Amino acid sequence: MIAVIGGGICGLSIGWRLAQAGQSVTVFDRGSAGKEATWAAAGMLAPQVEVEHGEEMLLPLALESRGMWQGFASELLRETGVDVDYREEGTIVVANDRDDVEYLQHRMTYFETLQLDVKWLSGHEIRKKQPHISRSVSAGIYSVLDHQVDNRKVAQALKSAFMASGGILKEHTDVRGVKTVGGRVSAIELIDNEILVDVVVLAAGAWSRNISGLPNNSRPPVRPLKGQMVAVQMDPKAPLLENVVWGPGNGIVPSIYIAPKSNGRLLIGATVEEMGFDRNLTAGGVMELIRSAWDILPGIYDLPLVESWTGLRPASRDDAPILGPTKTPGLVMATGHHRNGILLAPITAKAITDYIVRGTMDIIFKPFSLDRFKEL
Ligand code: GLY
Numbered sequence: 001m002i003a004v005i006g007g008g009i010c011g012l013s014i015g016w017r018l019a020q021a022g023q024s025v026t027v028f029d030r031g032s033a034g035k036e037a038t039w040a041a042a043g044m045l046a047p048q049v050e051v052e053h054g055e056e057m058l059l060p061l062a063l064e065s066r067g068m069w070q071g072f073a074s075e076l077l078r079e080t081g082v083d084v085d086y087r088e089e090g091t092i093v094v095a096n097d098r099d100d101v102e103y104l105q106h107r108m109t110y111f112e113t114l115q116l117d118v119k120w121l122s123g124h125e126i127r128k129k130q131p132h133i134s135r136s137v138s139a140g141i142y143s144v145l146d147h148q149v150d151n152r153k154v155a156q157a158l159k160s161a162f163m164a165s166g167g168i169l170k171e172h173t174d175v176r177g178v179k180t181v182g183g184r185v186s187a188i189e190l191i192d193n194e195i196l197v198d199v200v201v202l203a204a205g206a207w208s209r210n211i212s213g214l215p216n217n218s219r220p221p222v223r224p225l226k227g228q229m230v231a232v233q234m235d236p237k238a239p240l241l242e243n244v245v246w247g248p249g250n251g252i253v254p255s256i257y258i259a260p261k262s263n264g265r266l267l268i269g270a271t272v273e274e275m276g277f278d279r280n281l282t283a284g285g286v287m288e289l290i291r292s293a294w295d296i297l298p299g300i301y302d303l304p305l306v307e308s309w310t311g312l313r314p315a316s317r318d319d320a321p322i323l324g325p326t327k328t329p330g331l332v333m334a335t336g337h338h339r340n341g342i343l344l345a346p347i348t349a350k351a352i353t354d355y356i357v358r359g360t361m362d363i364i365f366k367p368f369s370l371d372r373f374k375e376l
Contacts, residue, residue, distance in 0.1 A: 001026065002356065003188050004201040005175045005211065007033030009151070009341055010334050011203035012158035013349035019165035021357050027167060028188070030174040030207075034155025037205050037341055040227065040311020042259045042267045043154070044244055045069050045343050046091050046146035048116045057367045058320050059114065062340060064364070065347035066145070072346045073149060079164060082157035085150035085262050091244040092126060094133065094140040094296055100248050101139050108141055118143045132240045132299045137247075148244050150261050151342050175204075177212035178331065185330030189213070199356055201332045206277070206312040208335040218326040219376050222336045224277050224312035227270035228285035232303035236264035240299045247296045252285055256292035265307075266300065268293045279310045313338055323351050323368040324361050332356065333370055 002018055004011045007029030015027040027033065044050075047062030073086035095101040111118045121129075123138040163169055177189040178200055187194045189212075202208050206224035234240050241260045249256045252271040259267040271285045286308060294300055316322055316336030321344060325332055334352050337344050355361045370376070 001195070001197050002199045002201065003028060003175070003195065003197045004203055005188070006202070006204035006208070007159075007169065007171065008036055008203065008205050009034065009038040009155060009158065009345045010337065010348045011201070012155065012162050013345045014201055014203060014334055014352045015167045015169075016158060016162040016165055017349040017353040018356060019162060019167035021353055023357065025167050026170055027162065028170045028173050028175045030172070032171050033159055033169060034152070037311045037313055038151055038155050040229065040309055041151045041342050042229070042257060042269050043149045043151035043261075043342055044091070044146070044257065044259060045148055046143070046244065047343060048111065048118060048143040048146050049091050049093050049141070049246055050339065051111075051114065051116075053110070055319070056114070058340075061347060061364055061368070062343055065344045066147070068346035068350070069147065069149065076154070076157040076161055080157045080160040082153055082160065084153040084157055086147065087149070087262065088147050089243045090142060090144035091146035091246065092121070092130070092140045092142050093246040094126060094137045096134075096136050096138065096248060096295060104139060104141055111141070116143070117145055130241055130243055130245070132297055133245070134296055134298050137296060146244070148259055149342065150263075154342070175211060179213055180215060180328060183215070183328065185328060197330075199330050199332060201334055201352060201356075203334040205314040205335065205341075208314060208333075214331070215328050217376060218328040218331050218370065220322050220333055220335050220370060221317045221373055221376055222314050222322070224275075225315040225338070226273040226275045226278060226310055226312055228273075228281055228289065228310050229267060229269040229308070230286055230289055230305060231265050231267050231307040232300050233306045234260065234264045234266050234303060236262065239264060239266075240297060240303075241266065245296060247292065249292045250288050253288040253292055256289065256296065258293050258297060266303070268300075277312065279312070281308050281310055314341070317373060321348065321368050322370050323348060323365050324355055324370075326370050
């Protein structure tokens with residue numbers, strides 16, 4: 001039996017693929033599946049505009065996963081009837097003042113060295129596409145291949161698809177610990193019993209380090225990285241925006257993003273805060289989000305504020321995911337996805353399923369093993 005600890009987008013996707021492959025698999029979530037970082041995300045599939053210096057190894061993985069998303073979304077629709085709102089309008093990164101334009105020029109040069117498919121736009125060209133963008137926006141980079149989904153609908157679809165494929169979902173079931181016998185995984189501990197298992201997939205997001213019984217050489221260096229977000233409601237028949245837009249932020253919002261969903265919700269995110277497991281929304285966080293978004297899209301001023309929330313991203317020490325086997329036979333990692341959990345879910349599911357079913361992982365995953373960390 002395979003136990004997946006964590007029913008977020010990665011845990012559910014792995015469970016779904018394993019169940020499709022005929023494996024006996026149970027996903028455990030200590031709350032409701034898909035209601036932590038998966039719920040809190042914005043659903044952006046944007047490996048190009050989000051790539052940072054030093055992430056050149058991650059880029060091929062992220063691009064490949066983005067390429068899998070259209071098929072992943074169609075398969076979920078076919079199997080469950082849930083439309084996950086996969087949208088292909090693309091993403092625009094915008095600049096307001098001269099400093100921002102210079103910064104974007106650097107980004108453009110970097111994107112060109114990586115041979116990414118991006119295009120420079122003037123402020124006028126941006127407003128021709130999206131007329132409600134502020135007149136203060138003077139230039140931008142258009143990344144037509146950076147798409148988006150509705151992450152909450154994906155979670156709903158994955159739960160159905162997983163169970164329809166024969167997987168068992170145990171919600172509100174806290175896995176307290178992992179047991180080993182002779183150095184090999186043997187069981188998981190619940191509050192009142194133990195279950196014998198052959199394999200444990202650790203996909204518990206920001207909580208992945210906190211499971212007791214993990215051998216010291218197999219404890220992933222993952223910590224929570226808080227993000228605050230808000231949503232305003234547009235008229236879905238006359239949306240203010242159709243592209244995902246990124247722009248300059250302020251303080252705890254290093255860069256702002258605005259993601260319009262087809263139901264009219266306009267998501268505005270996100271802060272990036274080292275605050276442990278604190279989940280408070282703060283006046284300062286919400287103020288920076290709304291002010292930075294308003295600089296780009298002044299029309300949000302009159303829209304109803306319909307939701308505000310926080311999420312805890314699972315950040316590894318080098319911001320890249322941790323995938324595959326560990327020094328503890330039977331213990332497999334699928335955690336540490338940082339800001340890329342939604343984007344990387346399809347490829348994570350493929351990697352972990354291939355490893356468990358065939359005992360192999362493609363060379364592309366080699367840089368993401370737990371072994372890369374000298375100290376855990
Ligand atoms: N990927 C967006 C975020 O983590 O805020």
